[in-house]
Amino acid sequence: MSARCQLTGAKPGFGNAISHSHRRTRRRFDPNIQRKRYWLPSEGRYVRLTLSAKGIKTVDAVGIETAVARIRARGGKV
Numbered sequence: 001m002s003a004r005c006q007l008t009g010a011k012p013g014f015g016n017a018i019s020h021s022h023r024r025t026r027r028r029f030d031p032n033i034q035r036k037r038y039w040l041p042s043e044g045r046y047v048r049l050t051l052s053a054k055g056i057k058t059v060d061a062v063g064i065e066t067a068v069a070r071i072r073a074r075g076g077k078v
Helices: 053-062 064-073
Strands: 013-018 024-029 033-040 045-052
Touching: 033 053, 033 064, 045 053, 045 064, 053 064
Parallel strands: none
Antiparallel strands: 013 024, 033 045
């Protein structure tokens, strides 16, 4: 499973891990990805989405129907 949000498109960022001696090595900042199941009343079924924490808050704000429409508009499969 890739670390990418289906709704917001959040993906890992990259940067440096800096040690006490100030040596720099590359590291990865992963988004807070969760798998969450929502009831989709228009289709009469559950959908399982891979969302970041911000994506979950967006679904709570706009509703699951609007969120699924946005995912499909981006070309995502639900």
